[in-house]
């Protein structure tokens with residue numbers, strides 16, 4: 287997303303009485319205005335390669351616009367080819383000079399966490415470059431870009447329902463892995479889960495990217511975060527933004543928003559719409575358990591013969607529980623994984639029955 291759209295709710299050092307931010311109102315806040323906790327200096331990473339600035343320049347044709355994949359809150363992402371011939375994605379941390387210290391901390395968090403994580407539904411960190419004031423992250427290249435572009439891109443063939451269900455399940459598995467203590471011994475909250483951070487490989491398998499915002503969380507405890515508050519408008523857990531309490535369930539809320547994007551093909555936030563229609567959650571949350579009205583919000587570009595209404599209703603019901611305002615009423619990511627498996631089964635069985643009855647006619 288464009289730099290200017292990175293938003294956050296600043297509640298640092300506010301008293302409780304001041305902490306009444308309305309989670310539905312868009313409030314841009316520059317990323318560099320936010321505080322961060324000092325992180326431990328990064329140790330030499332196992333398994334991740336270290337590159338020089340020269341190698342980064344060579345790989346990207348001196349950061350040529352032709353190789354630009356996109357731009358987010360931390361800088362630009364380029365397609366690159368390493369000396370080994372491997373094609374990668376290179377995230378260039380584009381920091382204003384006075385903010386380089388914060389950028390470096392962010393960088394270290396991401397490198398430190400990512401290098402310890404290993405799951406088929408997480409984008410792998412291949413290496414990094416910390417050359418002078420320059421900071422880069424080198425990721426595995428995801429041929430099909432981000433999920434949001436796939437759902438909203440012009441002219442692309444839109445994903446059918448089984449593909450969307452597969453993406454939802456992959457993303458759920460990635461988040462469940464982060465949330466399980468087995469990842470690095472304690473649960474990790476992503477904190478910026480959204481459809482541009484769900485990347486798709488050549489087989490349209492989903493992998494989650496951008497763990498720079500993740501914080502390690504002691505098991506069984508809620509972390510009262512007083513440091514930086516980050517995320518993206520449209521995906522914020524309303525409970526988190528009003529109480530400042532960060533739980534794993536904040537990711538579940540954001541996951542629910544991505545489920546809604548998969549279902550409707552709409553953006554989580556569309557600033558081109560009027561004030562009442564900008565936020566996808568507000569648009570659809572009252573109809574998710576009403577089958578009749580639900581039909582009207584199914585992505586019209588999705589092949590009709592790829593879904594059963596039964597599976598759509600189950601999916602919408604799961605999404606409605608993920609986006610509940612009370613975080614304790616949301617399912618866990620492990621539960622989401624199980625439900626999505628049942629939904630995939632229900633859809634394929636339902637479609638097979640339709641095919642069977644058509645053959646009988």
Ligand SMILES: Nc1ncnc2c1ncn2[C@@H]1O[C@H](COP(=O)(O)OP(=O)(O)OP(=O)(O)O)[C@@H](O)[C@H]1O
Nearest residue numbers: 287355356357358359363375425426427428432482
């Ligand atoms: N590993 C990758 N492979 C292929 N494309 C990528 C990769 N990483 C990022 N991109 C592309 O670059 C774009 C910009 O990524 P970036 O993470 O900087 O921004 P963002 O996800 O929109 O916002 P944020 O900074 O909040 O994560 C992505 O939307 C995606 O299309």
Ligand SMILES: [Mg+2]
Nearest residue numbers: 358482483496
């Ligand atoms: Mg991103």
